[in-house]
Amino acid sequence: MNVPARLVVRAEPRQYINRLGLRNQFARCLWGFVWLSLFRPSPVCLHAWRCLLLRSFGATIGRGAHPYPRCRIWAPWNLTMGDHSGLANDVDCYSVAKIVIGPHSTVSQYAHLCAATHDYEDPECQLVPKPITIGARAWVAAGAFVGPGVTVGEGAVVGARAVVVKDVPEWTVVAGNPAVEIRKRILKRL
Numbered sequence: 001m002n003v004p005a006r007l008v009v010r011a012e013p014r015q016y017i018n019r020l021g022l023r024n025q026f027a028r029c030l031w032g033f034v035w036l037s038l039f040r041p042s043p044v045c046l047h048a049w050r051c052l053l054l055r056s057f058g059a060t061i062g063r064g065a066h067p068y069p070r071c072r073i074w075a076p077w078n079l080t081m082g083d084h085s086g087l088a089n090d091v092d093c094y095s096v097a098k099i100v101i102g103p104h105s106t107v108s109q110y111a112h113l114c115a116a117t118h119d120y121e122d123p124e125c126q127l128v129p130k131p132i133t134i135g136a137r138a139w140v141a142a143g144a145f146v147g148p149g150v151t152v153g154e155g156a157v158v159g160a161r162a163v164v165v166k167d168v169p170e171w172t173v174v175a176g177n178p179a180v181e182i183r184k185r186i187l188k189r190l
Contacts, residue, residue: 019126020096024075031057031076042069054079062103078115082136097129102136102154110143117148135170157185 018025039053050069051061058077061067065081070089073079078095081087082103090109093099096116101107115132118125130149134140138152141160152158156168159175159182168174171185 027057027077028075031073035073040069044069054081096127097148098131099134100132101134102138104136105134105138105140107134107140108142108144108160111140112145113140114145114147155185155187 060080062083064084066086071087135154153170155171162179163177
């Protein structure tokens with residue numbers, strides 16, 4: 001197969017350089033120790049304890065937030081959880097850039113919030129942080145993937161196992177890979 005000359009990479013890639021710096025690496029190492037020894041083994045009901053640990057590492061945590069013990073948070077200082085929001089067990093919160101979870105929002109089990117990508121056109125494939133915002137009253141269902149730079153609008157629902165790489169409008173339900181709108185979310189009257 002012939003590859004157009006403009007697509008051929010002529011330069012040898014150099015060794016990958018971590019541009020986040022030693023301070024970031026040290027803080028993540030310290031957080032990893034705290035997560036493993038104090039956060040992860042804590043009983044499920046001790047949300048306040050886990051909120052305290054996250055705040056001590058620079059996270060912004062609202063009242064009544066529920067980070068469960070098996071959620072993984074890469075850099076707590078890049079995490080904001082609104083009032084009464086939740087990160088379920090086994091959520092992977094790759095917070096290289098800011099991740100904001102709005103009030104009364106839920107991120108369910110095995111969901112992956114990925115706030116960085118790599119520049120695949122750069123010979124060094126450098127890391128490119130891009131923030132994620134989950135709006136108020138939104139729900140990211142089990143096993144969903146929310147990609148770098150995505151905003152999930154207020155009241156939106158990301159279906160189980162959906163792959164979201166574009167913004168999700170407010171009060172919309174999306175599902176699939178890639179995620180597509182399947183309907184508007186209309187709340188029932190009580």
